[in-house]
Amino acid sequence: MAAYALEAEGISKFFPGVKALNKVSLRVKPGTVHALMGENGAGKSTLMKCLIGIYRPDDGLIRIKGEPVQFEDTLDALRSGISMIHQELNLVPHMTVAENIWLGREPMKYGFVDHAKLNKITQDLLSKLNIRLKAEQMVGDLSIAAQQMVEIAKAVSWNADIVIMDEPTSALTEGEVAHLFTIIRDLRTQGKAIIYISHKMDEIFAITDEVSVFRDGTWVASDQTASYTRQSLITQMVGRELTQLFPKFNNDIGEEVLTVRNLTQKDKFHDISFSVRRGEILGVAGLVGAGRSEVMESLFGMTAFDSGEVLIDGVPTKIDSPSVAIEKGLAFLTEDRKKSGLFLVLSVMENMSIVNMPEYSAKAGFVSHVQMAKDCMEQIRRLNIKTPTMDQIINNLSGGNQQKVLIARWLLAQPKILILDEPTRGIDVGAKAEIYRLISELANRGVAIIMVSSELPEILGMSDRVMVMHEGRITGILDKENADQETIMSLASE
Template sequence: MTAYALEAEGISKFFPGVKALNNVSLRVRPGSVHALMGENGAGKSTLMKCLIGIYRPDEGLIRVRGEAVAFQDTLGALRAGISMIHQELNLVPHMTVAENIWLGREPMKYGFVDHGSLHRQTRELLSKLNILLAPDDLVGDLSIASQQMVEIAKAVSWNADVVIMDEPTSALTETEVSHLFAIIRDLREQGKAIIYISHKMDEIFTITDEVSVFRDGAWVGSSATADYTRQSLITQMVGRELTQLFPKFNTAIGEEVLTVRHLQRKGVFDDISFGVRRGEILGVAGLVGAGRSEVMESLFGMTSPDGGEILIDGVPVKIDSPATAIEKGLAFLTEDRKKSGLFLVLSVMENMSIVNMPEYSSRAGFVSHIQMAKDCMEQIRRLNIKTPTMDQIINNLSGGNQQKVLIARWLLAQPKVLILDEPTRGIDVGAKAEIYRLISELANRGVAIIMVSSELPEILGMSDRVMVMHGGRITGILNKEEADQESILSLASE
């Protein structure tokens, strides 16, 4: 009997202008949790898509339980015992939890779906996983975290021998992460092999047994998790030491640029009052559902508040749309880059320049493509964006490089106030360090920055002040000197 549940040997995958995978190998043992680590663009997701049948490798061999396989589609991989929880949710919002889990393989009776069996199977599965959802809950009505738990249940329902988890905790609270880890430990005890992809170092050292590291589409090394330290793992991932993850400058903080007074939106947030000054980084902390993103969306004109006042440089303004917000000097990097940030079918250059298009247009309506290309290329070099050309469709880039393009978009707009909602979610540690450096540089130039983050080390490492929210209200604003994890969590739980 083979010692491995899954083997990938000499896998290469080519795309136009890009060698996404270069002769990589991976071996995963049954009854183990195997971490796959690397910067964005390292090839992790591409390899997983080869293993699950989304892509066909151009070179190499895949074995499942010692038998060579060649999947034509994802169904073939699922039938062979490989399931995957994707980073991007893959659910049908207008269908129920039960319908989503068993889609395409519903229990049938007399030629019709046996709804009794469907609900019974779903209840048994959810109970086994201790997931507190009902089979007939509509998926579209669930929180992102609950939808993620449905994805987990769906993957487990195939009774696969290999379960791939790609950033499974990106939308989960600490309690939900603990719940997921309990599920993973149970699967491991059953002899299942788990491939675990995450950029969160604490998770890697908590839940995994082995680690494989990729860099620039190539395999770098594999070892037991216990053989790594945090620093040695980072060094292997990025090929260099990151001696200062949070490069915070000693910036002179100026006058208040943005003032918010008694902002409210019925049932969402109430009596929100704060200010942010030139050169200041205001961190916004709180648990899931605290109302942080909703406040930022109202500031940027994406939703309309029911009351309150917004001032820019001391002058009251009415922001009724994102276009007005941009005109007034605000910029907003949204939490969900694919849903509300990127134009996935457009190129890198088009995504980068779209907000600044009036600056490139003459009175006669002609666009200066030469200046646009020059500015975009400067940002690509400055932010170290990995793309073959500016004309590459942005959906072909890794998540971290997509995020950098969005940041470049707002750098070109030269805003007074930059709102960053989870700016490093789903981004590797090397790209995080680069983004932190950019944020510090912008603050040093006098840009006022609001940074919403669920990662306390990020909040503590980058913020001059920390505003904490709970239940749609501000529960406290802490100076850098008095902010620590205990004080923030205490305010976030009030």
């Protein structure tokens, strides 16, 4: 047996104006879980795309079990024993679970897909992985968390010797994460090599054996996970110490700016009542399926509620579309940036300025490109967005930098009520600190902020009050002095 399941030596990859990888190396042993760590834009996902055949390296060598390989495409890599769970879901919503898992390699009978056999082998695979889904379910009807489990099953179905997992737990509950770890340990026992990318430190120390750190497209270090502390790993990743992750100000909290009374949407949420005041950060906690995102989408006019009322500055307000919400001073950073946030084929500047376009075209009906470019460049500097130019297509940016562009979009709109749904999902620890600082600054200026998050340290570190939801209902609203992880989890699982 070769000493390494996978070796990448001197890999470089260039894009117009960007050196994404600069002679990086990675060695992964069979039967181990190897973490790949670094800030957004460090080159982790780019290297993985080189390994899986999406990109062809401009320089360097890849070996599988000691043998040099050069992949023509993703299918070539899959057939060579490498599979990948991508950070962004890559499923076909109008197909079933079974059809998604075996797409392009379905069992055939008399020239047609053998659906009976397809569903059977899928159900056997799901049972083996203890994933409680049905082969015949439509993927588009599943929650994001369930779709993530389908992605995991699809990767395992290839029986690959090397499995890349890029942010596999971003949409999973605590119980589902534990389930995934059971699957990973089983794969490790089988001698599989797992490359694990995550920004969640607790996961890295819980499941991985070795760590490699990247920074700005270069390799920094590799070592046993046990050799690192949380702080030493962060320091290697960001090149500096983060002395205060949650820079929360003691704001002067003002009067109520948003009041919600008895909001109800059939089969989604019931009798939701709460308020948010100027300068306040209201954290919203709860397990996946609690109805948190559905309430926020309804407040922003993306979906209609059946009963209840919304008041802004004490005035009953009808919000029946996002455009009306924006006019009333609301902004909404959605949970799924790819599906409902970004225009992937447009540039960074176009994505950033699109909400504020009426302002830029207010004079004589012509767009003021000079002012638009000035404002966007200011946000790029303020949020430390890593992009070669404002004209870069946003799909070429890392997930974390895409998230920063979305935040910048709403900052340009200058909202008085800002709704953030999972604002740091898929964001590295350095970028998280920057976003937390920004949220605190906005609250300090009097913006009322609602922050939905599945990360309890984030909720506890940033919130003035915490609203907890379970199965479409509010189970408690806690002052920060009375909020702790145990109390929140108890309310979230009532």
